[in-house]
Amino acid sequence: MQNNGxxxxxxxxxxxxIVIGSKLADSTPALLAQKAQNGFWLIPVIAFVCIFPSFLIxxxxxxxxxxxxxxxxxxxxxxxxxGKIIGLLLFLFTFLTLTLNSRNYxxxxxxxxxPESPTEIIYLIFFGIVFFGAKRGFEVIGYTSWxxxxxxxxxxxxxIILIMGNIVIQRVFPIFGSGLPIMLxxxxxxxxxxAELFFLLIAYQSAKKTQMFxxxxxxxxxxxxxxxxxxxxxxxxxxxxxxxGKIAFPFHDIIQYxxxxxxxxxxETIFMIFWLFAAxxxxxxxxxxxxxxxxxxxxIRNFEPLLLPFSFxxxxxxxxxxxxxxxxxxxxDSLITIMSPxxxxxxxxxxxxxxxxxxxxR
Amino acid sequence: xxxLSGQRKKNSSPSDKNISxxxxxxxxxxxxLFSYKLNKDFSMRTxxxxxxxxxxxxxxxxxIVDGARINLNIIKPLLENDGDSxxxxxxxxxxxxxxxxxxxxxxxxxxxxxxFIEGDKMxxxxxxxxxxxxxxxxxxxxxxIKGPLDAFTESMNTNISLIRKQLHNSQLINEGIQxxxxxxxxxNLIYLKDLVNDDILENLRSRLKDIKTxxxxxxxxxxQYLEERPYSLLPTILYTEKxxxxxxxxxxxxxxxxxxxxxxxxxxPVTFWSFFHYPEDRYLRFFYGNFTRAIRLLSFYLTLMISAxxxxxxxxxxxxxxxxxxxxxxxxxxxxxxxxIFEVLIMEIAFELIREAGLRIPNPLGPTxxxxxxxILGQAAVEANIISPIIVIVVAxxxxxxxxxxxxxxxxxxxxxxxxxxxxxxxxxxLALTGASLLFFMYTASIKSFGIPFFSPMxxxxxxxxxxxxxxxxxxxxxxxxxxxxxxxxxxxxS
Numbered sequence: 001m002q003n004n005g006x007x008x009x010x011x012x013x014x015x016x017x018i019v020i021g022s023k024l025a026d027s028t029p030a031l032l033a034q035k036a037q038n039g040f041w042l043i044p045v046i047a048f049v050c051i052f053p054s055f056l057i058x059x060x061x062x063x064x065x066x067x068x069x070x071x072x073x074x075x076x077x078x079x080x081x082x083g084k085i086i087g088l089l090l091f092l093f094t095f096l097t098l099t100l101n102s103r104n105y106x107x108x109x110x111x112x113x114x115p116e117s118p119t120e121i122i123y124l125i126f127f128g129i130v131f132f133g134a135k136r137g138f139e140v141i142g143y144t145s146w147x148x149x150x151x152x153x154x155x156x157x158x159x160i161i162l163i164m165g166n167i168v169i170q171r172v173f174p175i176f177g178s179g180l181p182i183m184l185x186x187x188x189x190x191x192x193x194x195a196e197l198f199f200l201l202i203a204y205q206s207a208k209k210t211q212m213f214x215x216x217x218x219x220x221x222x223x224x225x226x227x228x229x230x231x232x233x234x235x236x237x238x239x240x241x242x243x244x245g246k247i248a249f250p251f252h253d254i255i256q257y258x259x260x261x262x263x264x265x266x267x268e269t270i271f272m273i274f275w276l277f278a279a280x281x282x283x284x285x286x287x288x289x290x291x292x293x294x295x296x297x298x299x300i301r302n303f304e305p306l307l308l309p310f311s312f313x314x315x316x317x318x319x320x321x322x323x324x325x326x327x328x329x330x331x332x333d334s335l336i337t338i339m340s341p342x343x344x345x346x347x348x349x350x351x352x353x354x355x356x357x358x359x360x361x362r
Numbered sequence: 363x364x365x366l367s368g369q370r371k372k373n374s375s376p377s378d379k380n381i382s383x384x385x386x387x388x389x390x391x392x393x394x395l396f397s398y399k400l401n402k403d404f405s406m407r408t409x410x411x412x413x414x415x416x417x418x419x420x421x422x423x424x425x426i427v428d429g430a431r432i433n434l435n436i437i438k439p440l441l442e443n444d445g446d447s448x449x450x451x452x453x454x455x456x457x458x459x460x461x462x463x464x465x466x467x468x469x470x471x472x473x474x475x476x477x478f479i480e481g482d483k484m485x486x487x488x489x490x491x492x493x494x495x496x497x498x499x500x501x502x503x504x505x506x507i508k509g510p511l512d513a514f515t516e517s518m519n520t521n522i523s524l525i526r527k528q529l530h531n532s533q534l535i536n537e538g539i540q541x542x543x544x545x546x547x548x549x550n551l552i553y554l555k556d557l558v559n560d561d562i563l564e565n566l567r568s569r570l571k572d573i574k575t576x577x578x579x580x581x582x583x584x585x586q587y588l589e590e591r592p593y594s595l596l597p598t599i600l601y602t603e604k605x606x607x608x609x610x611x612x613x614x615x616x617x618x619x620x621x622x623x624x625x626x627x628x629x630x631p632v633t634f635w636s637f638f639h640y641p642e643d644r645y646l647r648f649f650y651g652n653f654t655r656a657i658r659l660l661s662f663y664l665t666l667m668i669s670a671x672x673x674x675x676x677x678x679x680x681x682x683x684x685x686x687x688x689x690x691x692x693x694x695x696x697x698x699x700x701x702x703i704f705e706v707l708i709m710e711i712a713f714e715l716i717r718e719a720g721l722r723i724p725n726p727l728g729p730t731x732x733x734x735x736x737x738i739l740g741q742a743a744v745e746a747n748i749i750s751p752i753i754v755i756v757v758a759x760x761x762x763x764x765x766x767x768x769x770x771x772x773x774x775x776x777x778x779x780x781x782x783x784x785x786x787x788x789x790x791x792x793l794a795l796t797g798a799s800l801l802f803f804m805y806t807a808s809i810k811s812f813g814i815p816f817f818s819p820m821x822x823x824x825x826x827x828x829x830x831x832x833x834x835x836x837x838x839x840x841x842x843x844x845x846x847x848x849x850x851x852x853x854x855x856x857s
Contacts, residue, residue, distance in 0.1 A: 006815060006822035007822065008823055010821075010823065011655065011821060011822070054822070069569035111792060113679070113791070113792070113793070114790070114793065117790075119602055121792075122793070125790055125793060125794060125797065126793070126797075127695070128797075129797035129798075129801060132801050133800060133801055133804050136804045136807070136808045137808065137821070138806065139815075140804050140807045140808040141804075142821070142822075143807045143815070143817055143822060144803060144804050144807055146802070146820075147803070147807075147817065147820065147821055148800075184644040195443075200601070206576065263684050264684060265684065266450040266681050266682045267682060268682070269675070269681075269682040269792060272792065273796055276792065276793065276796040276797075277697070277796055277800060279798050280796065280797060281800070
């Protein structure tokens with residue numbers, strides 16, 4: 001992996017923000033709204049509160065063991081073989097998240113804009129582009145994210161401004177949706193909607209200074225959570241508690257509502273363009289990270305040739321689920337539930353082991 | 363004598379033999395080297411020197427020297443004046459001593475007179491070059507309204523004087539490097555010694571020395587010998603005919619390459635912004651300059667995307683066109699037999715044809731082709747129901763805005779990419795078009811010119827005057843671009 005020291009805080013921030021921020025415009029809200037109904041906009045906050053301390057511990061450990069990325073860190077702390085097993089598990093999670101997410105995105109594109117095209121072809125085009133993008137390397141991904149970020153975020157802001165008129169604040173009540181206990185358990189179970197934060201840690205050494213990486217990631221995750229909560233709030237106030245659970249892609253539904261003056265009434269394609277940019281970049285980052293984690297585990301220094309087989313695998317495995325509903329509501333949901341405790345506990349465990357071994361006393 | 367005959371067998375390859383003290387053998391050698399008699403403009407003149415009463419001989423190419431000056435400043439003093447050495451006799455500003463035939467050869471080719479004297483192991487090279495060239499004229503291809511109008515011409519000395527005129531600085535270096543195996547042409551590197559980064563300079567020097575070819579005639583060819591990726595769509599060297607543009611780059615720490623035979627220069631290294639910027643942006647006041655930049659950015663988009671966007675929207679996302687407009691478009695396309703993308707491609711190619719033909723056509727016919735091509739053909743095509751009027755508008759818009767991209771290289775890049783985007787949009791609408799433009803952007807971002815990423819200083823970030831899409835007020839520009847690693851990063855605005 002090249003590191004010419006060209007990536008700085010803002011590129012890392014952009015990468016993180018695009019990966020995490022895209023949660024506001026995919027079907028994560030639909031997933032959360034299944035049980036929590038109109039209270040779901042608070043779930044990301046609960047999830048974030050659960051995961052952020054673990055994430056900070058991870059950053060702290062990375063900072064203490066200088067010059068290591070996440071996989072190397074795990075291997076140093078737990079020993080070679082256990083480390084490799086944990087790493088492999090982590091890779092499996094990354095890969096499955098990538099695959100299930102990608103199927104979900106492809107289904108969105110198909111359902112909303114190309115209803116007559118076969119899923120396979122859209123998948124192929126989408127991942128063809130993602131593959132060639134990822135092939136350009138992590139630094140280029142960083143530059144692209146930074147240049148694209150303002151445009152993407154501006155379009156998102158425009159959506160909020162234009163939808164203002166349709167918001168009915170009273171729809172926020174009952175504030176805890178279907179009940180506080182359900183909300184809390186859902187929140188903890190859904191912690192892994194921020195799993196990407198952990199996956200990104202593989203790139204810990206990619207910035208000019210590791211402090212820049214830490215700073216970028218932390219700032220980005222805070223902006224992202226605010227952004228997500230804002231958008232989820234808009235969703236529940238535009239749709240009420242009855243319809244929110246039945247809407248698969250709230251972002252796309254919302255952009256169907258908005259119009260720009262009396263003349264431009266159907267402007268969803270404009271927002272779709274920026275959404276597509278974000279989606280492409282998100283998966284470019286994602287597949288690069290997946291290949292990187294795999295490369296680290298098996299000590300493949302030059303892992304970029306792995307991108308092609310991985311792209312192919314993602315398409316093939318992504319096409320396996322029979323339909324998008326089972327993909328999203330059963331498989332993705334289960335994956336998130338499985339990953340959540342793992343991601344909360346792993347850093348704490350690592351920290352305790354490091355503490356017992358006495359590595360942190362230096 | 364055997365050595366000499368061996369030399370003859372090698373035919374007229376430049377000899378690395380040293381000059382001997384015998385005049386007759388020197389003359390023999392020179393005659394053989396330059397194919398005297400066969401070569402009509404190779405001249406020789408024998409004379410008796412007054413100051414030491416010895417025989418001597420002058421050699422030169424009569425076509426590239428100033429005859430009157432030879433006569434007045436060399437031959438006349440040598441025949442008439444007294445003195446103790448050659449340099450004290452002739453009245454010419456530049457005399458160089460030469461000890462071997464290789465150098466003598468180079469000197470004669472660069473327009474000098476060589477003087478051999480009986481009994482002297484040195485020859486004397488005197489500069490009387492007078493290569494024919496155009497006078498300095500107005501810049502034709504890069505026009506400006508506000509700003510200096512002069513352009514480079516096909517003469518090194520003139521060009522350098524055009525640069526020195528604007529940059530009075532003793533650190534401004536003009537370094538010559540010989541390239542080419544058969545024809546030794548000189549490339550001149552112009553830079554500010556106390557600014558330029560030595561690594562970049564050394565890299566450039568070694569790349570110039572690595573060029574292994576018979577001859578590099580001009581900077582246009584040098585550009586292609588020098589670049590790293592000959593098959594890339596993107597240029598990595600800037601080409602300009604304006605001395606003020608070249609000078610502004612020298613001041614920032616860039617390196618300019620000049621050759622004797624070109625009315626333009628090359629500038630390295632470059633970033634994307636070098637192709638986007640134009641000197642006039644800085645001559646105009648802050649708002650006017652930035653307004654021009656905004657227009658140029660728009661024309662970038664229009665040239666690259668407008669046809670493709672139209673194809674994508676009309677074919678795949680027609681719901682986004684407001685109903686009235688949609689009806690108007692469909693009504694105008696009702697009787698057109700072709701698919702939309704085909705129509706667009708026909709018109710785009712027709713426009714490229716008019717453009718290319720208009721460029722090559724002899725001057726007096728120029729306006730005619732414009733009228734015949736654009737007006738009559740367009741009108742007739744619409745009336746014959748081959749092309750719909752809206753396509754004419756879209757393509758004319760894209761063609762027109764392509765002229766706002768002044769740099770020739772980037773103009774070609776954009777015009778070629780436009781076709782790829784149209785095809786992408788035709789296959790999968792916005793999905794493919796967004797993907798294609800993202801890939802194009804990422805490809806551009808991955809390009810490096812002499813190790814400098816193409817979108818610096820925007821991303822990756824570097825300290826600079828932050829002159830990217832828009833520029834700051836001139837007084838606020840405090841730094842030179844850090845990506846060049848200049849020796850002095852701060853422009854001395856404040857102490």
